[in-house]
Amino acid sequence: MKQIRIALIGQPNCGKSTLFNQIAGYRSLTANFPGATVTYIKGKTYIGNDLVEIVDLPGTYSLSWYDDAEKEAVKALFSMDIDVIVNIVDASTLIRSIEMTLELMCLGKPMVMALNMMDEAERKGIIIDTKKLSDALGIKVVPIIAKKGKGVKELLQTLKNASPPTKECIYSEEIESKIENLEQCIGENIKDKNWPVKMMAIKSIEGFKPISDMIENTPCRDELIKARKSLDNGNEIEKERHALCMDIFEDTSKLKKIRTKNSEEKIDSILMHPVLGYLVMFVLFLGVFYIVFQGGTPVENIFIDIFDKIDAFLVSAIPNKLVFSITKGAVDGIGAAIGIALPYLVPFLFIISFFEDVGYLPRVAYLMDSVLHKMGVHGTSVISFVVGYGCSVPAVMATRILKSKKEKIIAAFLASLVPCSARSTVIMGLVGYFLGYMYVIPLYMFNLVVIVISGMILKRLLPGISPEMVLDIPPYRIPSLKTVILKTWLKIKDFVYVAVPLLVAGSVLLAVISYYHLDDYINMAFEPLLSGVLGLPAAVGVVLIFGVFRKELTLLMLYQALGLSSAALVNTVMSTQQMLVFTIFVMFYIPCVATIAVLKREVGLKYSLYITIGTFVLAVILSYFVKIIISII
Amino acid sequence: MSLIDAEIGRKYKIVSISGGFLSKGRLLRLGVTPGSIIELKRAAPLSGPLMINVNGSDIVIGRGVAKKVVIEEIV
Ligand SMILES: Nc1nc2c(ncn2[C@@H]2O[C@H](COP(=O)(O)OP(=O)(O)OP(=O)(O)O)[C@@H](O)[C@H]2O)c(=O)[nH]1
Numbered sequence: 001m002k003q004i005r006i007a008l009i010g011q012p013n014c015g016k017s018t019l020f021n022q023i024a025g026y027r028s029l030t031a032n033f034p035g036a037t038v039t040y041i042k043g044k045t046y047i048g049n050d051l052v053e054i055v056d057l058p059g060t061y062s063l064s065w066y067d068d069a070e071k072e073a074v075k076a077l078f079s080m081d082i083d084v085i086v087n088i089v090d091a092s093t094l095i096r097s098i099e100m101t102l103e104l105m106c107l108g109k110p111m112v113m114a115l116n117m118m119d120e121a122e123r124k125g126i127i128i129d130t131k132k133l134s135d136a137l138g139i140k141v142v143p144i145i146a147k148k149g150k151g152v153k154e155l156l157q158t159l160k161n162a163s164p165p166t167k168e169c170i171y172s173e174e175i176e177s178k179i180e181n182l183e184q185c186i187g188e189n190i191k192d193k194n195w196p197v198k199m200m201a202i203k204s205i206e207g208f209k210p211i212s213d214m215i216e217n218t219p220c221r222d223e224l225i226k227a228r229k230s231l232d233n234g235n236e237i238e239k240e241r242h243a244l245c246m247d248i249f250e251d252t253s254k255l256k257k258i259r260t261k262n263s264e265e266k267i268d269s270i271l272m273h274p275v276l277g278y279l280v281m282f283v284l285f286l287g288v289f290y291i292v293f294q295g296g297t298p299v300e301n302i303f304i305d306i307f308d309k310i311d312a313f314l315v316s317a318i319p320n321k322l323v324f325s326i327t328k329g330a331v332d333g334i335g336a337a338i339g340i341a342l343p344y345l346v347p348f349l350f351i352i353s354f355f356e357d358v359g360y361l362p363r364v365a366y367l368m369d370s371v372l373h374k375m376g377v378h379g380t381s382v383i384s385f386v387v388g389y390g391c392s393v394p395a396v397m398a399t400r401i402l403k404s405k406k407e408k409i410i411a412a413f414l415a416s417l418v419p420c421s422a423r424s425t426v427i428m429g430l431v432g433y434f435l436g437y438m439y440v441i442p443l444y445m446f447n448l449v450v451i452v453i454s455g456m457i458l459k460r461l462l463p464g465i466s467p468e469m470v471l472d473i474p475p476y477r478i479p480s481l482k483t484v485i486l487k488t489w490l491k492i493k494d495f496v497y498v499a500v501p502l503l504v505a506g507s508v509l510l511a512v513i514s515y516y517h518l519d520d521y522i523n524m525a526f527e528p529l530l531s532g533v534l535g536l537p538a539a540v541g542v543v544l545i546f547g548v549f550r551k552e553l554t555l556l557m558l559y560q561a562l563g564l565s566s567a568a569l570v571n572t573v574m575s576t577q578q579m580l581v582f583t584i585f586v587m588f589y590i591p592c593v594a595t596i597a598v599l600k601r602e603v604g605l606k607y608s609l610y611i612t613i614g615t616f617v618l619a620v621i622l623s624y625f626v627k628i629i630i631s632i633i
Numbered sequence: 634m635s636l637i638d639a640e641i642g643r644k645y646k647i648v649s650i651s652g653g654f655l656s657k658g659r660l661l662r663l664g665v666t667p668g669s670i671i672e673l674k675r676a677a678p679l680s681g682p683l684m685i686n687v688n689g690s691d692i693v694i695g696r697g698v699a700k701k702v703v704i705e706e707i708v
């Protein structure tokens with residue numbers, strides 16, 4: 001028997017990924033802003049004795065997609081041979097969600113509605129009669145609270161015997177008669193296995209380009225023009241559909257007057273205040289780095305001590321020089337990963353995960369929109385930037401929720417300039433550790449200034465316009481500790497499984513090539529630039545090359561490359577100026593391979609090359625500039 | 634009048650949404666449709682976006698888009 005495939009589909013931020021994680025184990029990142037998931041994720045689970053496949057999709061407000069994330073959802077829905085649709089609906093925004101439900105119903109596939117966030121609807125005073133809703137729509141409705149796992153079992157049971165909607169997609173007679181001819185023409189002339197004919201007619205009348213383009217060069221063109229005229233470019237259809245949703249809502253739900261204690265309003269009035277809002281944002285921004293720094297440095301000290309002792313033991317235990325170098329390389333690699341990277345990575349990613357889940361980011365999008373305008377992007381791209389402090393790969397992918405190509409390119413470029421947590425380990429572990437916190441903050445500020453100026457320049461260089469933002473602001477949600485921990489783990493997993501082995505292999509490789517003095521050739525090639533222009537020790541050349549694979553390696557392999565026995569000795573061979581110049585260079589130069597790969601996917605080969613070269617040029621110019629400034633002071 | 638002329642804290646009814654601009658579809662999907670009642674909650678400084686409430690959800694709209702939303706006062 002064929003394995004059943006179930007797709008989770010619904011509007012952005014309605015809790016699809018949360019439900020997915022409940023069903024298939026924590027594998028999809030959740031966050032409290034619309035557009036957290038931008039690519040599909042597959043998982044498996046048992047319903048009874050049957051193994052079924054579950055697919056988490058990006059959220060979409062409609063089947064007529066607006067941005068690339070929505071497009072991904074619709075494409076996946078159409079191309080993946082889905083057997084059952086689970087339409088997740090945020091019960092607290094039922095009216096607008098039903099519009100999407102109606103569209104999905106028109107696909108005629110077995111379908112169940114998972115009415116999520118019942119807790120929030122209740123808090124808002126919305127009482128929904130699920131039985132009535134189910135009858136009105138002609139599909140099964142299961143109330144759930146995905147966050148707490150409530151109703152998930154019932155949902156899975158219902159999925160087993162899911163059937164297609166019992167109601168048909170029919171508009172009023174008036175509208176039906178006006179689309180009839182177009183529908184018939186499309187049925188005769190256009191073969192498309194995904195879109196039902198009536199939906200094609202409606203979408204094309206409403207001006208959804210991918211569909212109207214399909215009709216453009218067929219005999220149906222004239223019918224389309226006629227239908228558009230008689231239906232006020234689809235406004236009539238939209239009006240009727242909206243009215244229907246309102247009716248269904250009113251028939252099935254009651255609004256209870258609740259005491260308006262509204263703490264949310266109060267928080268918003270501070271966090272979104274025209275003056276205070278910016279102040280709080282600034283303090284939070286500094287606070288995050290301060291906490292990470294304060295938390296990380298003492299732990300780094302402890303681990304450096306431990307691994308120094310192990311190294312000392314190795315010297316006496318292994319007489320063979322080559323074997324010693326290799327062993328020490330491996331040990332140092334692990335030591336660097338645990339001792340230097342993790343103390344900063346863990347708190348950093350934890351805090352970012354927390355912020356994503358609380359729902360603060362959409363508020364920052366509101367605050368920053370007008371500033372971001374000057375950089376050719378809009379408030380929504382804030383999400384890319386903040387995610388970028390964690391890792392550049394999802395940050396670049398988050399540009400899928402941006403509409404125009406221009407905005408995407410600018411946001412992707414700027415997001416890759418944001419120091420990711422790996423680069424932050426260099427800032428914290430090198431500059432912070434040896435020079436102190438007062439050097440760390442100016443570095444992050446400097447980075448922000450460079451990003452703003454680069455944005456302003458790119459805005460003028462790139463052609464095209466960016467449509468303004470329309471963003472749904474979710475309510476504040478208190479994340480459970482478990483979710484934040486699991487999410488942090490999911491983000492760190494990649495470091496543990498990919499970066500650490502790479503680091504160990506890299507350290508061993510470096511140990512071997514320096515044993516045979518091969519690194520001299522590499523360093524010689526870079527010497528004119530690195531030593532000549534930037535005044536850095538020539539030995540960092542090989543480190544910077546490793547850094548293109550994984551940014552963590554730039555710091556972790558630094559002391560090894562410098563020929564030091566301990567990470568605590570870097571300041572004996574590098575001056576303050578050299579550390580700062582090195583850090584600035586690492587902050588900006590060439591995105592890591594993984595980032596370059598997603599850049600290519602998101603903005604194309606040409607622009608990903610421009611971005612890669614651009615960051616390198618920027619790194620050289622800026623670190624040279626900083627070198628000059630420091631030598632003047 | 635258009636949405637950018639609205640007063641903070643007051644409720645209005647949407648009359649129409651003009652023009653075929655890109656984000657119109659999304660606006661409609663978020664419930665900002667002709668006939669709906671909205672409340673202007675706040676406006677960001679330096680010609681930043683507006684935040685409105687419709688059907689109990691908060692939505693942020695850039696000013697350029699807000700210009701195209703025609704509203705009337707509720708008497
Ligand atoms: N109160 C409450 N919050 C929930 C519930 N389910 C999910 N959430 C929260 O809603 C937010 C969005 O959840 P996600 O699972 O990321 O939503 P999504 O539908 O995957 O969102 P996109 O990927 O952006 O489309 C998160 O902050 C969740 O913690 C629920 O039943 N009740």
Ligand SMILES: [Mg+2]
Nearest residue numbers: 016017036037
């Ligand atoms: Mg999701």
